[in-house]
Amino acid sequence: MIVTANTLRFDSLSLDSGATLAPVEVTYESYGELNEAKSNAVMVLHAFSGDAHAAGISPETGQPGWWDNMIGPGKAFDTNKYFVICSNVLGGCRGTTGPGSIDPATGCPYAMSFPVITVGDMVRLQAMLLDALGIERLLAVTGGSMGGMQALEWAVAFPDRVVAAIPIASTTRHSAQQIAFNEVGRQAIMADPNWNAGDYYGKELPGRGLAVARMVGHITYMSDDSMREKFGRRLRGKEAFGFDFEVDFEVENYLRYRGSQFVGRFDANSYLYITKAMDYFDLTNGLRSLTAALEAVRARFLVISFSSDWLYPSYQSQELVRALRSRNCDVAYVELESNYGHDSFLVDVAEQSGLVRGFLASTFEKLA
Amino acid sequence: MSAQTVKKQAFVSELLGRSDYAIIGEIVEPNSKVLDLGCGEGELLEWLAQNKGVDARGVEISGAKVQRAIGRGVSVFQSDIDAGLADYPDQAFDYVILSQTLQEMRHPLQVLREMLRVGRRGIVAFPNFGHWRVRFSMLTSGGAPRTPLFPHEWYDSPNTRFLTVWNFETLAAKEGIHVERRFFLAGNRKVKTLPNLMAEVAVYLVSRG
Numbered sequence: 001m002i003v004t005a006n007t008l009r010f011d012s013l014s015l016d017s018g019a020t021l022a023p024v025e026v027t028y029e030s031y032g033e034l035n036e037a038k039s040n041a042v043m044v045l046h047a048f049s050g051d052a053h054a055a056g057i058s059p060e061t062g063q064p065g066w067w068d069n070m071i072g073p074g075k076a077f078d079t080n081k082y083f084v085i086c087s088n089v090l091g092g093c094r095g096t097t098g099p100g101s102i103d104p105a106t107g108c109p110y111a112m113s114f115p116v117i118t119v120g121d122m123v124r125l126q127a128m129l130l131d132a133l134g135i136e137r138l139l140a141v142t143g144g145s146m147g148g149m150q151a152l153e154w155a156v157a158f159p160d161r162v163v164a165a166i167p168i169a170s171t172t173r174h175s176a177q178q179i180a181f182n183e184v185g186r187q188a189i190m191a192d193p194n195w196n197a198g199d200y201y202g203k204e205l206p207g208r209g210l211a212v213a214r215m216v217g218h219i220t221y222m223s224d225d226s227m228r229e230k231f232g233r234r235l236r237g238k239e240a241f242g243f244d245f246e247v248d249f250e251v252e253n254y255l256r257y258r259g260s261q262f263v264g265r266f267d268a269n270s271y272l273y274i275t276k277a278m279d280y281f282d283l284t285n286g287l288r289s290l291t292a293a294l295e296a297v298r299a300r301f302l303v304i305s306f307s308s309d310w311l312y313p314s315y316q317s318q319e320l321v322r323a324l325r326s327r328n329c330d331v332a333y334v335e336l337e338s339n340y341g342h343d344s345f346l347v348d349v350a351e352q353s354g355l356v357r358g359f360l361a362s363t364f365e366k367l368a
Numbered sequence: 369m370s371a372q373t374v375k376k377q378a379f380v381s382e383l384l385g386r387s388d389y390a391i392i393g394e395i396v397e398p399n400s401k402v403l404d405l406g407c408g409e410g411e412l413l414e415w416l417a418q419n420k421g422v423d424a425r426g427v428e429i430s431g432a433k434v435q436r437a438i439g440r441g442v443s444v445f446q447s448d449i450d451a452g453l454a455d456y457p458d459q460a461f462d463y464v465i466l467s468q469t470l471q472e473m474r475h476p477l478q479v480l481r482e483m484l485r486v487g488r489r490g491i492v493a494f495p496n497f498g499h500w501r502v503r504f505s506m507l508t509s510g511g512a513p514r515t516p517l518f519p520h521e522w523y524d525s526p527n528t529r530f531l532t533v534w535n536f537e538t539l540a541a542k543e544g545i546h547v548e549r550r551f552f553l554a555g556n557r558k559v560k561t562l563p564n565l566m567a568e569v570a571v572y573l574v575s576r577g
Contacts (some may be wrong), residue, residue, distance in 0.1 A: 034488075054540065302439075326455045328456065330425070331445060332438045333445035333446055334438060334445070335446060336431070351435055357439070358439035358441050359438055362440075
């Protein structure tokens, strides 16, 4: 299935910070067909470093989408039944307006003059996309990690437009530990002399800093078990230690490879802006409790966490589930056993698929 | 009305292979809101949703069972029963079902109280430890009783509470729990006399009166 991305342009978007972004563009892909009643639309929301290419094969890169194992004919998000939409987030670097986009006022990239954005801003832009597509209500909003945060924001900010929400390996707000890891990433980027206060477009990229940030990220996405299984203490292409600071261990090679690969596809300033949006995210949003924040919510929920995910631990999902129960919301929850850490929602999808398939089917039936 | 139909019959047909489910299936009113504690793979909830249009929710501790329940479209969350009940507001459900689980509870009294806080009515089904076969087994073997209903060895039984019909009635009276209906079963047969001796399974519909 070859898919192509589309881009829509809107006049302006008012941001939580008080700033206005004008104009603003959003890049999206879609899979399957919207039915006549427009009741089968599912919005898939990507995680921190994802993009609009969630499924199928990209004609540009030849690569499958980041959730291709979940979206497609006969898969959990069955494109024979559902119309699936995925857009690149605001602040991103894969088509949607972000710090690397041209500021019409100056004719140069925004860089650090780009306004600070929030998860709420991302979701309002997605709602504008949905309006443009003529879709009033979503059968489901779903995503893992930061995608789950957007799904929750959708359910709270647009309660009448969301029938069901499936936040996976996610949280209602970032913990100190999550903020701490993001801050390490940001500091690595800003410590790179090439970062140059964000003004590096058309020049040497802050590749070292961005690569280190990504290396730290990858460690948090895995688990002790999965790293031991994948790398152990195996040496890379040698029988004995090199007694130098070249790559000795397989895990070093992997992290370096992942880091350098990331530099080619991700904008360092987007890293700063999007991680900041994640850190600011708090569903309670100044209210006294999570329960109070969920007052308007009407969606039914499927919440999934993973046993080895120490970046978004199960207790965060359980906090959400308890608050939903205290609101007497319709909520299903399970912690799946997996060794793959936070990455489980992307790579260990067999059981997750069964859950999503059954939950979506029953939601769709109830709607009909 | 449907519950009375059940009462008149000497035999109870099984529902999903269980006679207590058949009683529960009759008791629960259509389009009501039901919470099933220890719902397993959600078979009863699925049946109630499909046949009685109930808004069905469940609590189950086993992750594998929760997965299968969600896969069949039932809203089940993974939790132990005590923690699962605490978060709900008062009178959130029309019925809270505790089917063949009371005897496994660590804090059965607390669970009963919570059931009737969260639900307008409770449906409690449990195996009767006072059944004559249990008594006979213990008397003759001198060991922990083993019967078709209590088949486990003492060291690997999930049951931690050994209650009888008489025990439950006494507790209900003491706690001010109103028994609206009671059903006693031996196999698929309804027991009319001496339930504490003759019933293998008891099903109670209770409320705060």
